[in-house]
Amino acid sequence: MAQTLAMVGTRKGMWIGRSDEERESWTWDGPHFDMTEVYSVLVDTRGDQPRLLAGASSSWVGPQVSYSDDLGRTWQAGPDGGIRFPEDAGASVERIWQLQPGIEDDVVWAGTEPGAIFRSEDRGHTFSLVRGLWEHPHRKEWGAGYGGQAFHTLLPHPSEAGSLTAAISTGGVYQTADGGESWAPRNQGIKAEFFPGERQYPEYGQCVHKVARHPARPERLYAQNHGGVYRSDDEGGSWTSIADGLPSEFGFPIVVDPRDPDTVSVFPLSGADGRYPPEGHARVWRSRDAGETWAALGEGGLPDGFYVGVMRDAMSADDHEQPGLYFGGRNGSVWASFDDGATWRELVRDLPDVMVVRAAVV
Numbered sequence: 001m002a003q004t005l006a007m008v009g010t011r012k013g014m015w016i017g018r019s020d021e022e023r024e025s026w027t028w029d030g031p032h033f034d035m036t037e038v039y040s041v042l043v044d045t046r047g048d049q050p051r052l053l054a055g056a057s058s059s060w061v062g063p064q065v066s067y068s069d070d071l072g073r074t075w076q077a078g079p080d081g082g083i084r085f086p087e088d089a090g091a092s093v094e095r096i097w098q099l100q101p102g103i104e105d106d107v108v109w110a111g112t113e114p115g116a117i118f119r120s121e122d123r124g125h126t127f128s129l130v131r132g133l134w135e136h137p138h139r140k141e142w143g144a145g146y147g148g149q150a151f152h153t154l155l156p157h158p159s160e161a162g163s164l165t166a167a168i169s170t171g172g173v174y175q176t177a178d179g180g181e182s183w184a185p186r187n188q189g190i191k192a193e194f195f196p197g198e199r200q201y202p203e204y205g206q207c208v209h210k211v212a213r214h215p216a217r218p219e220r221l222y223a224q225n226h227g228g229v230y231r232s233d234d235e236g237g238s239w240t241s242i243a244d245g246l247p248s249e250f251g252f253p254i255v256v257d258p259r260d261p262d263t264v265s266v267f268p269l270s271g272a273d274g275r276y277p278p279e280g281h282a283r284v285w286r287s288r289d290a291g292e293t294w295a296a297l298g299e300g301g302l303p304d305g306f307y308v309g310v311m312r313d314a315m316s317a318d319d320h321e322q323p324g325l326y327f328g329g330r331n332g333s334v335w336a337s338f339d340d341g342a343t344w345r346e347l348v349r350d351l352p353d354v355m356v357v358r359a360a361v362v
Contacts, residue, residue, distance in 0.1 A: 004318060005071065006326065006359040007052065008334055009038030012352035014054055016072045021361075023324055023338050026347050032072065033058075040313070042099040043360035044108070044123065050362045053124045055083075055096025055110065063093045065110065067124045071362065078125040083110055083118055086129060091116070097150040098313070099124070104161055111151030115142055115168045119180070130180040138171065138185070138204055145169035145207050145226075146272075152312055153208070158215035165211065165221065165236060172206040173223070173236050186236030193227040209252045210312040214261035222264050222291070224254040224312075229266060231291050242291025247278045253315035258323050262290045265297075267310040267327060275309040282306035284315075284325065286341060297341035306331075311355055318359040328354030 006017035006026075013031030033056040040055035052072055057063040064081025068074060085091045091114055098111035108120040110127055116134050118127035133139070142149060150169060157163035162179040165186070172187040185204040192199070192206045207226035214220065223230040223239065228249050230239040243249045248268040257263035265286045270278045277283060283298040308330040315327040325341065328334045332351035336359075337344045 002361045003071075004320070004324075004359065005043060005052075005362045006318075006334070006347070006357065007041040007043060007054070007072075008328055008348070008351065008354060009041050009054065009056075009356040010332070010352035010354050011037050014038040014041065014056070015348070015351060016052075017334075017347060017359075021320065023320075023336070028348050029072070032075065033066070037095065037355070039355045040096050040099045040110075041356050041358050042101065042108070042124075043358055043362065044101050045360060045362060046101060046105065047123075050360075051123055053099050053108065055099055057095045063096050063112075065096060065099070065120075065124050065127070078127075082120070082125060083112070083127040085116070089129060089134065095148065095150065097152045098154050100154040100156065102156050102161075103158060109154045109156065109164065111154050111166065111168075113148045113150040115139065115149045115151050115171060117151050117154065117164075117166060117180070132176065132181045133166075133174065133183050136174075136183055141205070142168060142171035143205070153211045155211060155213055155221075158218050165213075167208040167211045167223070169209065169226075170205060170207040172204045172208055173211060173221075174204075175236055186232075187239070188237065189232075189239035189241075190223065190225060190230055191228050210254050212254045212256045212264070214256045214258075217261040220261060220290070222254050222256060224251050224266055226250065226272065229254070229291065242287070245294040246285055250275075251310075252312040253310060253327070255315050255317055255325070258317050258319050259321075260288075263288050264291060265315070265325060267315055269309055276307040280305050280307050282329070282335075284327065284337075284341065297337070298344060300337075300342050301344035302335065313356040313358075314354050316358050319361055324359060326357050326359050328357045330354060 004019040015030030036056040042053040044051045052068045095113040110118040117130040153167035155165040221232040229243040282302040326336045
């Protein structure tokens with residue numbers, strides 16, 4: 001019987017939840033990487049055996065990518081933690097915000113703070129800087145969001161090896177078609193509400209919080225912005241607002257259902273000044289028609305009096321035939337629904353501040 005595995009990264013380590021196909025009963029172990037910030041995790045199911053990866057930042061040894069080939073029982077890291085800027089770059093990695101498998105065998109992408117992308121060709125053992133983006137003329141003008149400057153979204157094209165879409169706070173969406181040699185901004189139609197007047201729709205400089213897409217329709221992208229929720233049907237060439245019907249345009253995560261590219265979920269927050277759900281009601285909002293209409297999920301068990309946020313990578317879906325949808329709050333609770341949002345269960349509570357949640361069948 002297949003095992004369901006959930007990785008939960010927090011501000012003070014990482015926990016692993018284990019269940020079976022039914023996902024009724026869970027056991028948890030941790031903390032792994034105790035007292036480190038774990039902002040990125042990956043369940044890489046390619047190859048003969050799954051590999052777990054975690055991007056942890058320690059105040060003592062700095063950031064490092066660690067990996068496990070025995071489902072989290074033992075861990076190892078590459079030389080110098082696997083991910084470092086070359087000396088001539090004049091920078092140091094502060095956090096690892098994203099780990100994403102490429103479509104080529106053994107390729108793993110990493111997004112960091114300060115804003116840079118790294119590529120591994122040995123499944124996360126060693127990484128090299130993608131210089132085409134680091135040396136891009138826009139880089140010196142990218143700012144830092146409230147949580148820092150980070151390439152938090154990396155979306156390899158599912159069938160074109162040289163194509164990668166990335167997003168940074170604050171800088172916007174960028175895309176390469178040649179493996180990272182050259183990059184172009186892809187932000188037309190995305191509003192930067194913090195700029196005055198005519199500058200609110202710039203070529204770049206938007207504070208994009210998260211971008212998602214479905215492999216069956218790679219030309220379609222969804223974005224949760226600092227203020228705004230958007231869809232693109234031409235791989236970021238232009239964007240259209242799909243925020244009508246939501247209680248707020250502000251939020252962090254956006255998740256596409258792994259079985260249906262028209263089904264997308266967000267977790268709205270009341271705004272930049274009140275980063276908790278409207279009226280304190282924890283609710284996932286879902287659209288089944290690519291953002292044309294929205295409905296709230298959560299009457300079947302999600303709490304009220306929930307005055308905490310859900311971060312950009314703290315909501316995700318697993319890959320079961322009936323996908324589970326998970327989210328973690330900054331109060332250390334992790335919730336999930338395994339029946340299409342009809343009912344919700346608290347899987348674990350009282351963890352540190354949750355930054356990332358990933359689940360998969362292994």
